[in-house]
Amino acid sequence: MKKAILLESVSKKYEVGSSSLEVIKDLTFDVNENEFVCIVGPSGCGKTTLLRIVSGLEPPSSGRVLVFDTPPDPRRQKFGVIFQEDSLLPWRTVLGNVKFGLELQGYKETEHEKIARTYIELVGLQGFENYYPHQISGGMKKRVAIARALAINPDLILMDEPFADLDAQTRSLMQRELLNVWSKLNKTVLFITHNVEEAVFLAQRVFVLTKRPSKVKQIINIDLPYPRARLSPPFISYRERILTAFHEELEGI
Amino acid sequence: MLYALSSVIIFFIFWELIALYSPSPYLPDPYSVLRAFITILTVGDVDGYTLTWHAVVSLERVLLGFAVGTATGIPIGMLLGIKPTLKGAVTPIIEPLRFIPPIAWIPLSIVLLIGLWRYIFLIWIGVFFPVLLDTIAGVKRTSITLIQMARTFGADNKKIITKIVFPSSLPEIMNGLRVGLGVGWMCIVAAEMIGGEPVGLGRLILKYANLLQIDVVIVGMITIGLIGLALNYLILLLEKRMFRWRVEIRA
Ligand SMILES: Nc1ncnc2c1ncn2[C@@H]1O[C@H](COP(=O)(O)OP(=O)(O)OP(=O)(O)O)[C@@H](O)[C@H]1O
Ligand SMILES: [Mg+2]
Numbered sequence: 001m002k003k004a005i006l007l008e009s010v011s012k013k014y015e016v017g018s019s020s021l022e023v024i025k026d027l028t029f030d031v032n033e034n035e036f037v038c039i040v041g042p043s044g045c046g047k048t049t050l051l052r053i054v055s056g057l058e059p060p061s062s063g064r065v066l067v068f069d070t071p072p073d074p075r076r077q078k079f080g081v082i083f084q085e086d087s088l089l090p091w092r093t094v095l096g097n098v099k100f101g102l103e104l105q106g107y108k109e110t111e112h113e114k115i116a117r118t119y120i121e122l123v124g125l126q127g128f129e130n131y132y133p134h135q136i137s138g139g140m141k142k143r144v145a146i147a148r149a150l151a152i153n154p155d156l157i158l159m160d161e162p163f164a165d166l167d168a169q170t171r172s173l174m175q176r177e178l179l180n181v182w183s184k185l186n187k188t189v190l191f192i193t194h195n196v197e198e199a200v201f202l203a204q205r206v207f208v209l210t211k212r213p214s215k216v217k218q219i220i221n222i223d224l225p226y227p228r229a230r231l232s233p234p235f236i237s238y239r240e241r242i243l244t245a246f247h248e249e250l251e252g253i
Numbered sequence: 254m255l256y257a258l259s260s261v262i263i264f265f266i267f268w269e270l271i272a273l274y275s276p277s278p279y280l281p282d283p284y285s286v287l288r289a290f291i292t293i294l295t296v297g298d299v300d301g302y303t304l305t306w307h308a309v310v311s312l313e314r315v316l317l318g319f320a321v322g323t324a325t326g327i328p329i330g331m332l333l334g335i336k337p338t339l340k341g342a343v344t345p346i347i348e349p350l351r352f353i354p355p356i357a358w359i360p361l362s363i364v365l366l367i368g369l370w371r372y373i374f375l376i377w378i379g380v381f382f383p384v385l386l387d388t389i390a391g392v393k394r395t396s397i398t399l400i401q402m403a404r405t406f407g408a409d410n411k412k413i414i415t416k417i418v419f420p421s422s423l424p425e426i427m428n429g430l431r432v433g434l435g436v437g438w439m440c441i442v443a444a445e446m447i448g449g450e451p452v453g454l455g456r457l458i459l460k461y462a463n464l465l466q467i468d469v470v471i472v473g474m475i476t477i478g479l480i481g482l483a484l485n486y487l488i489l490l491l492e493k494r495m496f497r498w499r500v501e502i503r504a
Contacts, residue, residue: 055405074407081405087398104406104416134496149475152406196266 004188005031010063011050023049025213027054036182038190038199041209042249046190051160055081080154082145088133094144095129101152119147139166150219155201157189200238201228208245219247280396281468300451310442311454318376319437326384334392351382355443363447368434380437387429391422424496431488438481
């Protein structure tokens with residue numbers, strides 16, 4: 001099967017002043033095309049750093065990164081990246097923000113409006129098209145960022161704790177929507193989360209990372225059909241397995 | 254409103270008192286300034302130029318200098334904001350230059366330039382630095398997350414400048430334009446100290462200062478003050494329209 005993402009002994013060091021911080025050490029994994037992978041790991045272990053490396057924002061200090069068989073380059077590939085922090089343009093409305101990616105990807109200008117509105121509807125923000133970011137809630141901002149990323153029809157979706165600010169209901173709604181988009185449009189998704197239940201609900205495979213310097217501690221295949229029932233015994237047993245691995249890492253912090 | 258009105262009235266009372274008890278015979282009271290104002294506005298000055306004409310000519314000079322100051326300050330500011338090494342290289346030149354007042358440039362401008370260019374140059378001195386510094390400050394404040402976000406959508410450097418850095422610095426740039434226009438307008442007297450032309454508000458003030466007719470001098474001063482106020486207000490209005498996306502701060 002074709003690999004969407006391939007990491008081979010990737011390491012990342014940051015130089016801060018005279019000292020150096022090793023964030024990722026000898027990390028190796030791959031993600032298949034059309035696969036949904038969740039990454040869980042303790043805070044500060046380097047999940048966001050990993051995402052920046054995969055999206056081509058930063059080179060690794062050593063090792064090899066391939067996305068669809070080439071080094072990642074957002075100028076030649078279509079990535080839908082959803083950042084952990086707020087990344088909306090404050091001077092553009094919701095509609096203008098969702099159009100942003102389309103403009104950069106060279107879509108025809110006549111199409112921007114229609115595509116943008118489709119995705120605004122998908123994330124349930126119809127009626128808010130003309131609101132500015134400071135006029136909507138944190139969760140709504142996240143949904144705008146998701147609409148903006150999906151609108152360009154990306155080959156690879158990279159999400160950094162996208163649902164962390166959402167209330168339980170919206171979160172579960174967005175989780176189902178994401179699964180919908182994923183199964184309908186055949187996307188590869190790399191999804192970072194702190195929330196183990198979320199990982200079991202969404203992913204085909206869950207990668208548990210160790211604490212810093214991080215590598216893959218465990219890979220767990222979730223062999224459950226979608227949609228998954230959160231209260232079913234196998235769901236809970238997967239959750240417990242991952243939680244155990246996760247907590248072993250938290251102890252040492 | 255009421256407070257504002259009373260402070261204006263108190264100001265005029267003080268002025269009247271000072272004029273009344275001042276030993277100097279040249280200090281006019283508000284009433285003679287008003288009379289001078291009407292005369293210059295309707296009849297004109299000793300050379301026959303009306304106050305409106307003086308103001309229009311001065312405004313034209315300042316707006317030209319302002320246009321050149323904007324056209325240089327914004328691009329150079331963007332460049333220096335984006336390239337810190339370049340900024341480091343030119344800082345030892347720019348920093349001392351910006352403390353030299355326009356008046357000090359007059360002799361050099363006479364040596365180097367002719368006609369309208371002298372005015373433009375002297376006003377430009379006042380406009381350029383506020384625009385430059387605010388543009389640099391705006392560029393520096395651009396969010397790194399927004400730049401990275403644009404990169405993940407495949408933006409090249411040019412797109413990042415036009416779609417992220419410039420719009421995000423625009424509030425600071427507009428602030429620089431407002432301050433720059435104010436300073437440029439304040440340079441008008443210095444700019445009009447030279448040259449043979451008898452028109453311009455600065456010229457009017459100098460002409461009547463030489464004649465020791467201080468009432469007309471004050472008319473010129475007040476006109477400069479009021480036009481400056483109006484220019485400032487116009488840009489504030491423009492800013493309000495442009496930046497509706499900003500969080501409104503209510504006092
Ligand atoms: N640009 C940088 N320069 C120096 N150190 C950095 C930089 N970016 C991240 N780090 C360090 O790398 C480590 C991992 O950061 P990262 O943001 O990847 O963690 P994370 O796993 O995403 O954490 P969280 O779950 O809290 O979001 C942290 O210790 C952080 O201080
Ligand atoms: Mg993170």
